[in-house]
Amino acid sequence: MKTSEKKEVKEKAKKEDSQKVKNIKFHILAIFCIIIFCASICPVTMQNDTYYTIKIGEHIINTKTVDMQDPFSWHELPYTYPHWAYDVMIYLIYNLGGFLGIFISTIVFACILGILMYCTNYKISKNKLISFAITIGGMFLIKDYIAARAQLVTFILLEFTILLIENFLEKKKVGYAIGIIVISTAIANLHCAVWPFFFVIFLPYIAEYLIFTVIDAQPVYRIRRKYYDIKIKNYNKKIEKEAIEENKKIKKVITAKEKFEEKNAKILKNREAKRKEPYKIRYNKNKNAKWLILIMAICVLTGLLTPLGDTPYTYLYKTMKGNTTKSISEHLPLTLINNKEMLVVLTATLALLIFTDTKIRLKDLFMLAGLTLLMFMTRRQESMLVLLGSAVLATLITQLFMKYDSKGLKEFEDIAVSSLGTIAVILLIVLLSVIEIKPKLDDKFVNPSTYPVDAAKYIKENLDVNSIKLFNEYNYGSYLLFEEIPVFIDSRADLYAPEFNGVKGKDGKYEGQDIFSDYINTSNISKYYENTFNTYGITHVILYKNSKLNIFLSRSDRYKELYSDKKFVIYERD
Secondary structure (H helix, E strand, C coil): CCHHHHHHHHHHHHHHHHHHHHHHHHHHHHHHHHHHHHHHCCCCCCCHHHHHHHHHHHHHHHHCCCCCECCCECCCCECCCCCHHHHHHHHHHHHHHHHHHHHHHHHHHHHHHHHHHHHHHHHHHCCHHHHHHHHHHHHHHCHHHCCCCHHHHHHHHHHHHHHHHHHHHHHCCHHHHHHHHHHHHHHHHHCCCCHHHHHHCHHHHHHHHHHHHHHHHCHHHHHHHHHHHHHHHHHHHHCCCCHHHHHHHHHHHHHHHHHHHHHHHHHHHHHHHHHHCCCCEECCCCCCHHHHHHHHHHHHHHHHCCCCCCHHHHHHHHHHHCCHHHCCHHHCCCCHHHCHHHHHHHHHHHHHHHHCCCCEEHHHHHHHHHHHHHHHHCHHHHHHHHHHHHHHHHHHHHHHHHHHCHHHHHHHHHHHCCHHHHHHHHHHHHHHHHHHHHHHCCCCCCCCCCCCHHHHHHHHHHCCCCCCCEECCHHHHHHHHHCCCCECCCCCHHHHCHHHHCEECCCCCEECCCHHHHHHHHHCCCCCHHHHHHHHCCCEEEEECCCHHHHHHCCCCCEEEEEECCCEEEEEEC
């Protein structure tokens, strides 16, 4: 090798090493900033579900079983324990560190989610800077879903699933397949309501593979070619008897077959050219995708690996069939005008696809379309669209920059890992984090304006909680049962619906106590409250002072006021 060639090789190796160092520096910077920002968006105040989660976990630990019976409502109902494993985990954390321990665990989970989102975005888009920006934006969009709830852990597992699937399609290693199966089992135990959505992730990959398997198989071409072959064979059998006449006919068929095959060859050539240079949709048939069908089939069986019986298979169906989703805000359909952030995201995505020369993978198009449809059906699925769709948006933006300003994008990355650039990026993220933290500085783990902290103390000190039948409101029922006060209702909506506490009749309808509907109709005064109270034998009532029902009870002689503070009032019913 000549001296000049050796010098070129050394310089090339030096540049590659320098680029590797820059990549590592950027990844470290990005992860550090993501951790800071994710910690800042975590709420201090606990949510409804956190309280009953702690008590259910404690109940399972104490009884050492998932008994499928509810111990916290005075109605004596069966309970499905849809996220029993998460409940146990959160109780153990609470037992070690109290609400502070749960707050710290929420920060840890949020940071893990942010880092996984960045890794997934980078894996698919192949660009560090865009992946980092999209991750920060994505975590901001789903900050309302960051809480000490089972969904936060399942977010992590679903994001990890995307990463494993992408790696499996690229390398086809058994370890990735085993990881996917383990995640399915974990979700079935940690949050079985989300388990069916686990399979939604597979569908775009499998659909793309099946579509192009059918297209490449050319069923129409094969059928028609077979038709010509059979016709030629039949003519050949008769050729001895009517040689001249049949010879003309067979030549005609052979000519038609040749023209058909020539036309088909042109079609295949054009199709191949379009796949290499598509107009909008990129075609990519990954042969490893066929193994996802087997993996998904195995994952379907993991729903049996729980102490819940058939709950992972039936829970979502029963929930959607019931009427609880019509009265819970996060289950209602999304209205874009009321969610300007998602309106901006969808508009930007459509603009990229329509007005620029960016191209989208068919499976990504399926993923975006499916998740968008789910979001419009149920607003809580906007979190899924952000989590699973952010990589698609990152890919589209990366394409745009690579086509029009690839050097500028590279320069930005180099500036970011320089000393001044690193300081500037960290300061920007710190500023955004301070903006997120500032409104929460005075927040408490338990908000006395939302939850009846003092009223609960009064009930425990002055009333026999085991003999009274207390009517309470949905939003703080979980806190009351956390304080070991039996409740009329709490945020476990499924528990109070006939689909879960009843038996399926011959007409297909579930026969049981529709406590949820009775509560909704009574609290909004569409049903006479005395009828409800008589039905359930209510002895005491606790209400928000500004509730509709309190307006009526405060004027009634049948209700004696026992306790009152700025937010809550307790009545004894005569």
